[in-house]
Amino acid sequence: MDSGTLERIEKLRMENAVGQLDLIGRRLVYGAEHSMWELDTRRLPWSVRRWRRKARKFAEQHIRPLAPEADLDPHAFDPMPVITKATEWGFQNNMADPRATLLHSAVAEEFATECGGIALAILAHNLGVAPLFLSGHLPTWFRHFFPLYWRLGRGKPRPMAFAITEPGAGSDVEEPEGGAAARLVTAAKKVGGGYILNGSKTFISGGAVADWVTVFATLENEGLDSWTCFLVKKGMQGFSVGRCERKMGQRACDASELIFEDVFVPDDHVVGRPRGGWAINRNTLNYSRPVVGAMALGHGRGAFERCLDFCRRTRLGNKRVIDYQDIQIELADMMISLWAARSTIWHSCRRIIANQSLSAAAKVAGSDTAFKVCNQAMEIMGDHGYLHANGVERSWRDSRLTQIYEGTNQINRLAVIEQQWSSDIDGDGSA
Numbered sequence: 001m002d003s004g005t006l007e008r009i010e011k012l013r014m015e016n017a018v019g020q021l022d023l024i025g026r027r028l029v030y031g032a033e034h035s036m037w038e039l040d041t042r043r044l045p046w047s048v049r050r051w052r053r054k055a056r057k058f059a060e061q062h063i064r065p066l067a068p069e070a071d072l073d074p075h076a077f078d079p080m081p082v083i084t085k086a087t088e089w090g091f092q093n094n095m096a097d098p099r100a101t102l103l104h105s106a107v108a109e110e111f112a113t114e115c116g117g118i119a120l121a122i123l124a125h126n127l128g129v130a131p132l133f134l135s136g137h138l139p140t141w142f143r144h145f146f147p148l149y150w151r152l153g154r155g156k157p158r159p160m161a162f163a164i165t166e167p168g169a170g171s172d173v174e175e176p177e178g179g180a181a182a183r184l185v186t187a188a189k190k191v192g193g194g195y196i197l198n199g200s201k202t203f204i205s206g207g208a209v210a211d212w213v214t215v216f217a218t219l220e221n222e223g224l225d226s227w228t229c230f231l232v233k234k235g236m237q238g239f240s241v242g243r244c245e246r247k248m249g250q251r252a253c254d255a256s257e258l259i260f261e262d263v264f265v266p267d268d269h270v271v272g273r274p275r276g277g278w279a280i281n282r283n284t285l286n287y288s289r290p291v292v293g294a295m296a297l298g299h300g301r302g303a304f305e306r307c308l309d310f311c312r313r314t315r316l317g318n319k320r321v322i323d324y325q326d327i328q329i330e331l332a333d334m335m336i337s338l339w340a341a342r343s344t345i346w347h348s349c350r351r352i353i354a355n356q357s358l359s360a361a362a363k364v365a366g367s368d369t370a371f372k373v374c375n376q377a378m379e380i381m382g383d384h385g386y387l388h389a390n391g392v393e394r395s396w397r398d399s400r401l402t403q404i405y406e407g408t409n410q411i412n413r414l415a416v417i418e419q420q421w422s423s424d425i426d427g428d429g430s431a
């Protein structure tokens with residue numbers, strides 16, 4: 001292209017064309033170019049915007065350098081230093097923030113952009129804390145939640161984990177039909193002053209490093225409707241960590257078996273009321289599913305950003321990969337998918353009180369989009385995408401897990417149907 005044509009193209013670009021308008025016209029048109037990240041950040045409420053910027057800085061400084069090794073050799077990786085740093089930066093004690101879900105989603109995306117495993121090692125804590133807060137039970141708040149908050153606020157970590165899954169019950173404890181027929185093994189027997197807990201939980205993220213665990217158990221010889229949430233602390237007699245799984249993705253965070261052998265749990269360690277566990281569990285999942293969607297989004301964005309970098313640096317024939325229009329169309333498609341998923345997630349988090357359908361939709365949109373975008377990045381990068389050093393295959397592996405935990409995406413779709421059944425699906429929409 002000759003220089004005259006290039007000059008004319010340049011003049012026609014939106015940013016420059018705006019200059020042709022008079023003053024009022026210029027005020028009505030937004031021509032400035034911002035990165036996708038900056039554009040989105042500016043659309044967040046001010047308080048959350050601040051957290052998004054802070055989380056990005058933290059992720060670049062404290063997660064990025066650890067990510068490759070933590071993924072390659074997770075058993076040699078000690079997550080406590082980074083968890084401690086995250087606590088010092090204030091990322092572990094904002095559950096009671098008026099915009100907690102949006103804030104956690106914004107932070108989760110930033111952390112996961114760098115490394116899913118380290119992100120999970122830090123964020124699993126919030127999932128463990130959620131039942132304490134969401135129980136809405138004042139004695140639980142005063143006995144456990146506020147003292148924990150105070151400690152975390154002083155930068156002292158106390159990692160927590162959330163334990164519902166059992167060897168024979170995964171989806172069953174995430175939707176009512178499965179729940180009614182669930183075969184649960186973790187049970188609590190009432191004794192003087194407390195309960196005796198027996199059984200085991202599996203796949204518990206951060207279970208090996210957690211100081212405190214919110215554990216869900218049926219009352220002896222009863223079904224899921226008796227489910228009760230207990231706060232179990234490291235060091236309680238009979239509580240131990242069993243096997244730690246070898247994982248495909250998010251490897252830097254352990255997924256552990258927790259074993260309860262005649263563990264005495266005092267009455268004041270019941271979270272909420274006895275038999276209140278099912279509602280607390282459902283509410284916790286509704287709070288956390290958008291955050292999982294946001295983590296997934298981070299994996300997708302990480303893959304996208306690394307792919308972009310590759311396209312800029314690599315030459316194919318006599319031009320850079322990024323100069324091919326079919327590549328540009330593919331990149332635009334990835335950006336649009338990420339935007340659509342982010343909109344769904346942020347929309348679901350606008351209110352602090354979670355809505356089951358919106359939460360499940362956010363989780364599905366984030367995770368399905370991330371997996372697709374990671375695939376597109378690998379497609380564009382070819383053999384380079386397959387190399388560990390480039391980080392895209394890691395995002396691809398990390399993103400796959402987000403389609404499985406917190407209820408598989410099939411179960412999340414059923415959650416949407418359950419919530420919308422009488423208002424939309426089987427009704428006339430008037431409910």
Ligand SMILES: Cc1cc2nc3c(=O)[nH]c(=O)nc-3n(C[C@H](O)[C@H](O)[C@H](O)COP(=O)(O)OP(=O)(O)OC[C@H]3O[C@@H](n4cnc5c(N)ncnc54)[C@H](O)[C@@H]3O)c2cc1C
Binds near residue numbers: 161255406
């Ligand atoms: C790495 C990892 C970390 C985890 N972290 C935690 C944690 O911190 N705490 C915790 O409590 N749990 C955790 N989990 C457990 C996780 O939430 C469950 O694995 C998940 O909910 C799926 O349950 P499942 O594996 O038993 O699958 P299953 O319930 O056995 O499902 C198998 C298949 O059947 C499908 N299916 C099941 N029911 C239906 C239905 N009614 N209709 C249609 N399809 C159906 C599912 O979609 C899936 O495809 C973790 C799991 C993993 C892998």
